Amino acid sequence: MSNEIADRVQDALVELNAEFEVIDIDPAFTHTADFCARYGYDLEHSGNAILVASKRPVGHHVLCLATATTRLDVNRRVRGLMEVRKLSFASAELTVEVTGMEIGGVTPFGLPYHLPIYVDSRIMKLPKILVGGGNRSTKIFVNTEVFERMESVLIVEGLAQPLPA
Numbered sequence: 041m042s043n044e045i046a047d048r049v050q051d052a053l054v055e056l057n058a059e060f061e062v063i064d065i066d067p068a069f070t071h072t073a074d075f076c077a078r079y080g081y082d083l084e085h086s087g088n089a090i091l092v093a094s095k096r097p098v099g100h101h102v103l104c105l106a107t108a109t110t111r112l113d114v115n116r117r118v119r120g121l122m123e124v125r126k127l128s129f130a131s132a133e134l135t136v137e138v139t140g141m142e143i144g145g146v147t148p149f150g151l152p153y154h155l156p157i158y159v160d161s162r163i164m165k166l167p168k169i170l171v172g173g174g175n176r177s178t179k180i181f182v183n184t185e186v187f188e189r190m191e192s193v194l195i196v197e198g199l200a201q202p203l204p205a
Contacts, residue, residue: 045140049150049174056149058186067176070144072108075170075179083108086170087163089146091130091138092118100124101138105148105171106160110200117199121158147172147180148193159187160199 046062053060069078072086086108094100100122104112112118119127132143138155139146148157148171163169166184173180187193 043175045145045150045174046178048140049147049180052150053180053182053186056186056189058149058182060180060182060186062173063170063179063181065177065179067144070172070176076108081170085166085168089148089172091135091146092122092127093130093134093138094122094124094127096124096126100127101130101134102156102158103139103146103148103151104158104160104199105163105169106200107162107166107169110160110162110202112160112200113198117196118158121194121196141172141174142176145172145175145178147174148187148190149180149182150174151192153192155192157187157190157193158196158199159193161195161197162200163187164195 069075076083076086087105088108089103089105092102092104106112139151163184168181169184170179170181
């Protein structure tokens with residue numbers, strides 16, 4: 041199944057005419073900070089794709105993408121965009137159920153069509169961003185302009201805030 045998901049992600053990127061590079065990795069280093077330290081990439085050019093789920097009302101989901109040097113503003117910005125009263129980060133089980141991808145491999149590409157994707161505007165200032173490859177053994181280094189061509193993407197100012205020093 042893991043290869044099928046990676047193929048789905050790469051097929052989606054090809055359909056989008058995205059410029060991207062697939063990086064094969066040791067699954068033990070799938071966490072962003074570990075990956076960057078092991079393979080020599082900057083955290084500033086690495087993204088974390090996180091599924092957020094509503095609790096009141098139940099059943100609304102959105103995938104958020106922010107750089108690894110920021111933290112999602114879940115309680116204000118994301119909640120306001122989703123127009124729900126309460127939400128949280130999705131569990132690993134719910135993430136697999138909704139995206140088909142394991143934690144550590146979640147990416148904004150190859151997702152179900154109905155799933156909204158919020159991309160922090162800081163990402164659009166970068167030429168490329170490193171994201172999950174759909175599984176725990178690949179990462180994708182992709183030109184950020186692709187997000188402007190994705191129907192399900194909303195580029196959001198202030199989706200995330202810099203991590204405290």
